[in-house]
Amino acid sequence: MSDATGTIAGVNGSILTVSFTGAVGQNEVAYALVDGVRLMCEVMRVRGNQADLQVFEDTTGLAVGAPVEFSGELLSVELGPGLLGQIYDGLQNPLPRLAEQCGFFLQRGTYLEALPRDAKWHFTPAVKPGDAVTAGETLGKVPEGIFDHHIMAPFNLEGVWTVERVAEAGEYRVTDAVARLKNAQGLTREAAMLQRWPVKIPIQAFAERLRPADPLVTQVRVIDTFFPVAIGGTYCIPGPFGAGKTVLQQITSRYADADIVIIAACGERAGEVVETLREFPKLTDPRTGKTLIDRTVIICNTSSMPVAAREASVYTAMTIAGYYRQMGRNVLLLADSTSRWAQALRETSGRLDEIPGEEAFPAYLESVVASFYERAGVVRLKDGRRASVTVGGTVSPAGGNFDEPVTQATLKVVGAFHGLSRARSDARRYPAIDPLDSWSKYASVVDAADVAMARELLHQGAEIAQMMKVVGEEGTSMEDFVVYLKAEYLDAVYLQQDAYDPVDSATSAERQRHVFGALAGILRAALRFTEKEQARHFMHGLTQITKDWNRIAMDAPEFRATEERIRRTVAEATGRA
Amino acid sequence: MHKVYHRIEDIAGNVIIVRAAGVKYRELAEVASRRGVSLAQVIRLEGDHVSLQVFAGARGVATDARVRFLGHTMRVPFSDALLGRVFTGSAQPRDRGPALSENMIEIGGPPVNPSKRIIPRNMIRTGIPMIDVFNTLVESQKLPIFAPAGQPYNQLLARIALQAEVDVIVLGGMGLKHDDYLFFRDTLEEQGAMIRSVLFVHTAADPVVECLLVPDVSLAVAEQFALAGKRVLVLLSDMTNFADAMKEIAITMEQIPSNRGYPGDLYSQLAARYEKAVDFDTAGSITVLAVTTMPGDDDTHPVPDNTGYITEGQFYLRDGVIDPFRSLSRLKQQVNGDTRADHRTIMNTLIQLYAGYRESLEKQAMGFRMSEWDAKLLKYGRRFDRELMDLSVNIPLEKALDLGWEILADCFEPMETGVHTRLIERFWPNSAKRSMESDKSDASDPSDNASPPTPET
Structure with missing residues (x-):
């Protein structure tokens, strides 16, 4: 507890100006009183005997002269058994228990203990x-x-x-x-x-940090094969609205090979959290046989919830992730969307009359983003075990333009970039990860030479497609045309994945190695055709069989049979004179 | 409490600053000036300087105007007596009916606890194939209609409202042209829907601050109806005007603009409104359809751009039709798995082939030789344009799906569609199935009665 006391001297949106006496610290938690309710705030700036506070709640009804209490503590979360399966808001209030107490709506100023005390x-x-x-x-x-x-x-x-x-x-x-x-x-x-830990300070009670090396299998083919994520690595998914960022995050939260998944729904739609929240208790985690919710913690501060708590929500999620890493777990933290957090910083910064940087984002945006992603990593614990926090953040660039400050600040610090493209999502080619622009610094689950060959083919295919727009099919050589068709084939049967098919939605690393090995053979094969129409017809047929193959479980007898059919079909075209 | 202050320090735009004590943030006040009495709301407190946003505009307000604080925030009356009525943005009667003052409720209430929401599960049928088949509208969805100026978005909005099966329609008009307001009112009256509607209308001629109130007032009323178990459809037109009104106030308040003059909290402000769309666990629901006009037909403009990130999809209205590529209903997957087994497949297949048609059109425009495949696509695309995409088409979902198969069978061989073999066996129209079995290499068109279009060279 602090001996400092204050009174409100001004209200501007979610920012309070408070005159105080006593000692007040930066980022200290305080409470503003209104109608008998205490609203949580955080000290953002101190100037002489006045402090600027951001309020984590709606400020309606606050009046000049109302008292403010200072806590003397930084914003902290509770860590201990009972976190798994919980649904918290950005300040770690358990939402289901809040609903029991307050009904349909969130009542401001109601703060509950994050971990049940009677359990x-x-x-x-x-x-x-x-x-x-x-x-x-x-x-x-x-x-x-x-x-x-x-x-x-x-x-x-x-x-x-x-x-x-x-x-x-x-x-x-x-x-x-x-x-x-x-x-x-x-x-x-x-x-x-139970221990309490301030959210903005990383937990670093381990022996040393290691380099991320092993792939984190997400079971999304285009990611694991082409743009892999490493255990303890970082990646970002920027994309315009409607390109499928959130669906991709949801798929990852289900199938990724992690012990624990922390989902930070930061400033996004409530409806999306609801899907996770209602479905995870029913879905079985194939790794443990228990339900998915048993390995998940959801932190949700959706777009209509108070803006200032958005920033807290990503740090709350990161602190819980760091806590489970500390006990030897591999944790995956999915933050959707980091742009909303950046916008919250912008709103606060604007109200504090700070000198704005690019697009009115504060000048410290880059360092804040960088230090957040740097809290990911593989570590060796003091007892020699390895543990990790992997971080995947979506970015929602204004106008879908990746040159904007948040995307650029993020790209500098992550190990993989899964850029979603409007053109692909418009053509319903999901997941819409752009195979030409995206990159990853981590190792793939399949053979590197095959991946290099396939990427080269995709590049060539795209160039030929561009060229064909100018010179037409008739002006394209047969050789080029086949390359183009092969690239389209690879796209259709491997890059695209049907999230709603029970088999195709998740492809294990083993299956990826098997299937991609087979596809690499087809892509390298010299297919001979006499006419373009014949080539197109052939590739349509091959695409159809391969797509059917994708929908057959690997242990089903038809799997081998269909593979054999594909092999024979290809042999037809290579044997042709 | 209700002390009167009459020393106005500053007047800028629609914002006045008065020195007063004990005032609460967002409290309402009455400002009496030579022009009459207007409501005003506290938007900033700095010591004893109180900034007020005057609803009727500050024009004519003098430094000796009298300000009386009311001790409460903005409220609207709520009861069934609202139905069939038309009000202004500040909830004053716009028709000739009596003013209502009973059961006042606060606007802009707290957000719904996400753990009390449920997964949307009911389709809203509109009879428009571009919506029902391709981008199904779902109860509790929030969906904007993106349109450049001049498109028939209000007509589309009215048509959906009349065909959707809902209990209450709340229309919030922001910066509406007076004719558009009359169009809505008359259409609802002619179709007998006025008795289940309530209209909050701000026209382009009204004070701009009232425009800011319209979404909150509309949604607060909608929320009360939904809590009473009603399925409510909220129509908002046009949210770009709402955003422009916010921009105007923000600039007056000397806030640092973020993008093209809009305030940095544009996203949060829009989200706070759209997120009122909800399906309550044990009560009714709110579905929000909102027109967002795109200045310069540019969806990277801050208003449509921020909206797209908030809403659960969007309908693009272009050239008088709903654009099948850019339009998206994010919630369609919640319902289109239970309509008919072929719904999703037809949806994806028709769109992929239609994309091919557009490419062929481009090639044709550039004068390239049309291949056999192009000819098939062209034939397909023309039928699609005429029989599914045209906004005048009004058929139930099932009819539209059947029509989809018929068009496919008319234009393609089953294999060319990429449809799963199992579905082909079940749904492909019979005549075509026979031709597939008899001779696979027969490239002639399955239905010979429709002559394929001649490829142009």
Whole structure:
């Protein structure tokens, strides 16, 4: 608690100007009082004895002279068992419990505890009195759904501490002390299962950061094969509206090979969160046999919820991701959309009368974006295990123009770029990841030489298609025409994926290697045709069989049979004189 | 509480600044000047300087105008007596009916808790194939109609409103031409729909601040009807005027503009309105259809651009038809799996082939030789234009799907369509199936009665 007190001196949208006495810190949490309700705020700037605060709620009804309380603490989240399966708002309020209390609508100023205080967890100690521990080391474990949830020594411990007492195995509440620690100076500290951590400060209680090397299989072919994501890596998906950013994120949240998925729905449509929220409890996670919601945490601050809390929401999500990494998990954080967060920064910055940068975004946009993505990564924990946070963020560029500041700031810091193209989505070629513009610095799940060959073919195909628009089919050589058809074929049967087909919607790495190997053979084969119409007819047929093949499960008997049919069909065209 | 202040410090645009104490943010006030009395709303507090946005405009307001604060925010009356009535943006009667003052509700209420929303599940049938087949409208959807000026967007809006099965229609008009307002009113009256409609109309001649109130007032009323279990359709026309009104106020308030003069919070402001679209778990629903005119037919203009990121799809109205490529209903997947087994396939196949038709048209325009395939596409595209895309077509979904198969069979061999073999066996019209079985290499057209168009060279 802080001894500082203040009164409101001005209100401008979500920004309050507050006159205060006492000590006030940057980014400190404060509460403004209106009609008996306390509205949470954060200190953005201090000037003399006046501070500018952004309010995380609607400011209607605030009056000059109303009191403001300062907490002395930074904006923090609660970490402990019980996070998985939860649906929080940007300030970590559990939305379902809020609904029980307030009904259909979100009442401002209602803040609930993020972790239920009455729930009991079965704690098993992993240390004994006399053991030495440092920040982040495991004190004990509790089962949380499908995982063992590690109870860790507080992340803000400095130096080596000795375990003085540890609770016996048994049922405890999150706030019960489960260990007492003592340091060389004789200070003692009680550790509970629940700890609080400020969202804007990374948790760094690990041994070292490593380079992301292994691919994170998303089961989206165009990503895993052509533009892969690494475990512990970062990627971004910019795209104009309607190009399928959110659908792609939803598919990834279902099929990606991660232990835990954190979804940060930041300033986007509520309807999209609802789909996740209502469907995940019903969908089975093939990796564990449990439902998908058991491995998911949803942070949702949708577009009509208070703007200032948008920024908090991405940091809340990142802090929870970092927490699970700390206990040895591979976490995938999906942020949709980082542009809305950037816009929230712009709104606040504008109201603070800061000198604007490009397109009125604040000048610190780039450094804020960079430090956010840098919280991703693979780490070696103190006990030698590896763990990771992978971050995928969508970007919603104004006018679909990738030259705008948020896209450019993001591209500088990510390891893979999945650019969505309006032309592809208009032609209903989903996922609409542009195969020519996108890039990735990570390793593919299939053979690199095959990928290089296929990319070259796609480039040639696109060039020939351009040329054909000028000179027509009749002015195109047979050789070029076949290259063009092959590129179209690759696009139709491999780059495009039917998200609504039970088999085609997710392609395992094994299947990608198998299918892409077969396709590479076809793309390299010398197909001979005498007439263009014959070539087109042939490729139409081949596309049809291959698409059927995509819809057959790999262990079904028809899989081999269809593959054989494709092989024979191709042999026909290569054998032709 | 209701102390009167009569020292106006500043007047700029429609914003006045008065020195007063104890005033609350967003509170309403009455401003009495020589021109009459107008409502005004607090939009900024700085010490004892209170900035007020005057609904009727500040024109004629003098420095000795009297300001009385009312102690509450903007409210509208809500009851069934609203139905059949027409009001202004500040909820004053626009028809000759009595003013209503009972059961006042606040506008711009809090957002719905996302965990109380449900997945939309009911299709709204419109009888327009370009909507029903390709971009199905869904109850609780928020969908704009993007159109360059001069397109018949208000006619389309009115037609959807009349054909959709809903309980209440709320029309919010912003910057409407007076004829357009009369068009809506007369159309609703002629079709007997006025008794389930309420209109909040701001015309281009009215004070610009009232334009800002229209969406909030309309949606607040819609929300109350929905909470009472009604299925409500909200029509807003035109949201670009709303955004321009916001721009005007923001510039007056010396806010830093972000893009083409629009305020940095344009996205949040639009989203706060559109997100009122909802399907309540145990009550009714709100569906929002909003016209957004595109200055210069440019969808990267800040208003349509921000709108596109907020809404669940968009209808593009161009050259008098709904553009099949740019238009999108994001919620269609929620409902078009349960209509008929072939709905999704027909939707995708017809569009992909139509894209091919457009390419062939381009080639034709440039004078290239038309291949056999081009000829097929041209024939197909012309039938598509005439029988499915034309806005005058009014047939139920099932008829439209059947027609889709018929056109496919008339123009292509099954294999050329890329349709899954299983569906071909089930839905492909019979005459064509026979020809497929008898002779696969027979390239002649399955239905010989329609002569294929002659390829032009």
